[in-house]
Amino acid sequence: MSSSTSLTEPTPGGHALELRDVTVRFGSTLAVDAVTTTIPAGAIVGLLGRNGAGKSTLLRTLAAHRRPSDGTVRVAGEDPYEHERLMADLCLVRHDGDFNLDVSVADSIAIAAALRPHWDGATLDRLMERFRLQSNRTKVGALSLGQRAALAVSIGIATRSPVTMFDEPHLGLDAPSRYAFYDELLATYIAMPRTIIVSTHLIDEVASLLEHVLIIDRGALLVHEPADELRTRGLELTGPSAAVDEITGGMAVLSSRTLGPTTSAVVFGEDHGDLQDRAAAAGVEVGPIPLQDLFVAMTSQESVR
Amino acid sequence: MSAGAAFDDRTAIYRQIADRLRDDIARSVLSDDAQVMSTNQYAAFHRINPATVAKAFQELVDDGLLYKRRGVGMFVTPGSGERLRDERRSRFVLDVLGPVLDEAERLAIPVDDILAVIRARSTTAKGRP
Amino acid sequence: MTTDTHTITPTSDPVRSPRRRAGESAQIVVFGTVAWLGYVWLAATIVYAIVLACVVRWGSLDTSLWRPLASGWQQYVVLAAGVTVSTTFLRMLVRNGATRRMLSIAATVTMSAIAAALAIWNMAGFAIEKVVYDANDWPQTLPTDAVIGWNDLPRIALDNALVVAVYYSTGWIIGCCYTRWGALAGTALLLPAVVPAAAMEFLVTPGFAGVNIDVIASWRPHPHPVVTIVAGGALLAASVYVAHRLTRGAPVR
Structure with missing residues (x-):
């Protein structure tokens, strides 16, 4: 959806994001390495990566908190920086809330309410109650990390921004709060679809919420696939070493373990019908692996790159 | 407790949802012309992306098992339950019995022995109140 | 868990146009700055009033007390306020969807408001002091040995406004340098950053505002008000422009 959104109503559908060769350098450190991809409008996207993979920097660049060192970011077809x-349509919620700590809870909310065009006070009130937070004169700095994170996601959801990004929301939230957050996120998305990006490494928790999955490692984009397809892309082949080697030849082998004459290899790829047959003929077992395992195999392996 | 806990994490979720709906229809949990949950209700209830749910529902619509009534919702096409049960009966021999008999052959179990087991079971089943 | 969906009806609030959000941004920065700056002014006024009352009761004076006690150091506090543009408000506004341009406008409004408020406050302080001194027959002398007359008051206001404004923009520039290029480069850039403030010192009347170092004051000229307004205004505009440009490219850390 590249058409501009009307200012007179909330924006169902959100904005599409296009990244072309987006690169961010800090001195000699390459934080984001030539990422090119398109995130469709109105999708819930998971940004997966290990700590330090470049998730936060990429999100900050998408949120126009900074410019890329190289490459271009387009939101609804336009450069969002200073747009x-x-x-106003881009909202990035960092796990600690990124608040000004000497500002009160009430004022932090008031500032967001004053500046966000699609602000929904009723949603905020409901979320505050659910997370047992109070809008009062308490300074944000006096809140616990968990309360701060809950306040941050509450405000983030209440902005109803056409592009809403949550950077590792799991870090500050305990388990009950995380599931409350996932429920609320889905509820608000159903009520008003928009583009939502959640960065995390707790894949199991969010996998079913996602429509697309992006995996980045060391700043580079490894995978961008529909989440439901990615679930079927990780395969484990177990059998006689020679047979496993032969079948996996030419496939992306993410990891492999050998015990005596038996090898077990995790590969990333599609099962083109004949794989099952060839494997069965060679006495090799083929089974799917969970998304979390696929992610671990992908981001802990040198050869993937 | 994890999001979408009832679903396994190795198979495409839309496929699992579609299979469950088919099961419900085949077992008449969802009878003819019964309204099915909306995709949004289903998504919120199971904590699943609505697009994933919609894909599963669409597959059943394409199969003719569900039909849409604009602005109202989705309903079970009359005769779907019977159709699915027919399909499953015909697949039973191929998908269930086939592998069993192949294995029996590999293990050299005489056909009579197998028949005896089946007869004994069905007698026990009949003998039950 | 209920199966009904939360239906959010479109907000009935008037949706905020960029212009409206720029106005909100200005309010946030003005109030966020004056919220603490106001206490500094209040404290300075109270301390001054107490000291003056004591002196009137028990002693006597032949130099202005307002100048060293209340007026002479305000610009440094304002410099700190200028630094908060990038250290506090950049994050606060941009994180909530405002542009850096809105922040720059907000900071410029804040600068003007502070300059106007301090000019009036300083003028009022000297005026009240003058009434008290005159009643006691004390000369209201400045460190430059000049004695303040009633017709000096507008000039005091003008000089204070310009000095305060340029210190604010200097702090704003310094903060931006640190935000953009880090501690090392930020410190290295301190020297060029203070040039506008130093230059402004030479355009105002010695003793009325600014650093007022006697050594400098003795040979510093007394600029004509027109010179001060034109050159000082140009200097201020240039420094605000630099601050705007630096803000435009400032990343939110």
Whole structure:
């Protein structure tokens, strides 16, 4: 959806994001390495990566908190940096809330309410109650990390921004709060579909919520696939070493373990019908592996790159 | 407790949802012309992405098992339950019995022995109140 | 868990246009700054009033007390306020969807508001002091040995406004340098950053505002008000422009 959104109503559908060769350098450190991809409007996207993989930097670049060192970011077809309308439509919630700690809870909310065009006070009130938070004169700095994170996601959801990003929301939230967050996120998305990006490494928790999955490692984009397809892409082949080697030849082998004459290899790829047959003929067992295992195999392996 | 806990994490979720709906229809949990949950209700209830749910529902619509009534919702096409049961009966021999008999052959179990087991079971089943 | 969906009806609030959000941004920065700056002014006023009352009761004076006690150091506090543009408000506003341009406008409004408020406050302080001194027959002398007359008050206001404004923009520039290029480069850039403030010192009347170092004051000229307004205004505009440009490219850390 590249058409600009009307200012007179909430924006169902959200904005599409296009990244072309997006690169971010800090001195000699390459934080984001030539990422090119398109995130469709109105999708819930998971940004998966290990700590330090470049998730936060990429999200900050998408949120126009900074410019890329190289490459271009397009939101609804336009450069969001300093774009009066698009900046208001981009919301990045960092796990600690990224608050000004000497500002009160009430004022932090008031500031967001004053500046966000699609602000929904009723949703905020409901979320505050659910997370047992109070809008009062307490300074945000006096809240616990968990309360701060809950306040941050509450405000983030209440902005109803056409592009809403949550950077590792799991870090500050305990398990009950995380599931409350996932429920609320889905509820608000159903009520008003928009583009939502959640960065995390707790894949199992969010996998079913996602429509697309992006995996980045060391700043580079490894995978961008529909989440439901990715679930079927990780295969484990177990059998006689020679047979496993032969079948996996030419496939992306993420990891492999050998015990005596038996090898077990995790591969990333599609099962083109004949794989099962060839494996069965050679006495090799083929089984799917969970998304979390696929992610671990992918991001802990040198050869993937 | 994890999001979408009732679903396994190795198979495409939309496939699992579609299979469950088929099961419900085949077992008449969802009878003819019964309204099925909306995709949004289903998504919120199971904590699943609505697009994934919609894909599963669409597959059943394409199969003719569900039909849409604009603005109202989705309903079970009359005769779907019977159709699915027919399909499953015909697949039973191929998908269930086939592998069993192959294995029996590999293990050299005489056909009579197998028949005896089946007869004994069905007698026990009949003998039960 | 209920199966009904939360239906959010479109907000009935008037949706915020960029212009409206720029106005909100200005309010946030003005109030967020004056919220603490106001206490500094209040404290300075109270301390001054107490000291002056004591002196009137028990002693006597031949130099202005307002100048060292209340007026002479305000610009440094304002410099700190300028630094908060990038250290506090950049994050606060941009994180909530405002542009850096809105922040720059907000900071410029804040700068003007502070300059106006301090000019009036300083003028009022000297005026009240003058009434008290005159009643006691004390000369209201400045460190430059000049004695303040009633017709000096507008000039005091003008000089204070310009000095305060340029210190604010200097702090704003310094903060931006640190935000953009880090501690090392930020510190290295301190020297060029203070040039506008130093230059402004030379455009105002010695003793009325600014650093007022006697050594400098003795040979520093007394600029004509027109010179001060034109050159000082140009200097201020240039420094605000630099601050705007630096803000435009400032990343939110």
